[in-house]
Amino acid sequence: MDALADLLDGPRARGAFMLRSTLSPPWSIRIQDEAPLTLVSMVGDEAWLIPDGGEPQRAGPGDMVIFRGPDPYTVSDDPATEPQIVIHPGQVCTTPDGTSLSEAMDLGVRAWGNDPDGTAVMLIGAYQLKGAVTRRLLSALPAMAVVRGDTWRSPLVDVLQDEIGRDEPGQDVVLDRLLDLLLIATLRAWFSRPDAEAPGWYRAHGDPVVGPALRLLHDDLTHPWTVAGLAAGTGVSRAALAQRFTKLIGEPPMAYLTGIRLAQAADLLRESDATLDAVARQVGYGTAFALSTAFKREHGVSPQEYRTARPAATA
Incomplete structure (x- = not known):
């Protein structure tokens, strides 16, 4: 197992938010859902990506975009278009003044937008999980990463587009795994660019x-x-x-190993009911006491306090 595989082998997509969006201009969407990571595939037309405090970038057909949360950003047909739609935590959709748009924008199974025949088409997958291993990966990414369609190709986009509108038993699991695969492919393409500032x-x-x-x-x-x-x-x-x-x-090697072990321990504490002894054994500590000592030194709280704390408090 390599480092990238190890980072992605912890918190996998589970019940990720998946959507096919079709829009006709003018349109502008303010995203403030606080999702830790969102993957966007631009299928048709183009969009402008506007991170808060950053320079707008254009995304065209074939481009893949990774947004690192929880900071908000805007996606629109033109940088000058004012936001008409706001996406809140829990994927609540409203106008800027708070009027619900959930029914008005609903176009069917995992389909959403202001026009079912709109020229701007995006496939969107948002990870909702805030796991410690994921945080290590996010720390290696900028607020917004764009992989251009002329630099890579993946059949996974076509598969996802075919599957995203289906409503069959087990479909959520199928989409979760497709999102994981597409994320890995996109990360590989991003990190392998000649000008990449890879970790x-x-x-x-x-x-x-x-x-x-x-x-x-x-x-x-x-x-x-x-x-x-x-x-x-x-x-x-x-x-x-x-x-x-x-x-x-x-x-140094041992400091790196300690960081990986404690990150995996944090993930297990949040995402499983394993005892502290079991967690310690899974990440290479001989006793729960040894893990607790190292964990508190790293995170400032005990494993039990970390497990019971609200995710936002220790994210």
């Missing part, structure tokens, strides 16, 4: 020394790793591994 763990994946070390760590987080053990597994000296790992990743 250190992604760039280091191809390094002949640090890459194998990362794979060893992510293949078995519960192993009692030491720098010496990693060095032996990669065929270099401890000093050489530590120096190269720190240079490429930005932190």
Whole structure:
């Protein structure tokens, strides 16, 4: 397992918000739903993407856009068009003055917009889950990432467009998994751009020394790793591994491993009913006490306090 796969192997889409939007100009939508991550595929026509405090960018057919929450942003036919629609938490849809638009914009099964034959067509998938592992991934992304359609191709967009309007048993699970796959494909395309400012763990994946070390760590987080053990597994000296790992990743091997373990522990605490002892074993700590000590040092609260706190308080 590599670092990207490990990050995406925790909080997967579960009951993600999925929609096919068709719009005719003029249109402008203010998004303030606080979703931690939203993926948009521009299928037809074009749209302007306007992050708060950022420069507008145009998205055309074939482009993929990742919005990192929870900050609001606007999507419109033209940067000059004033917002007519506001999307609130829970996907509540209103006018700017608060009048409900839920029925007026409903065009059928997972279909939404101001015109069923509108030229602007977007496929939208919003992750609702706020998990700690996801937060590590989000920290590696800008507020808005655009992957241009002329730089990549994926058959997943066509599959998603075919599936999004179906109303069959198990359809939500099908769409969740398609969203996960499309997100991974988009992230790969984003991080592999020649001008990408990819995080250190992604760039280091191809390094002949640090890459194998990362794979060893992510293949078995519960192993009692030491720098010496990693060095032996990669065929270099401890000093050489530590120096190269720190240079490429930005932190020493054991600090990186601790961060991954504690992030996974935080995710398990929020998303499962596992006991603290069980969580400790799953992430490589010998005892619940050892995990609690490291967890409080990292997060400032005990595992139990983290588990019972409101998500917004510790996001």
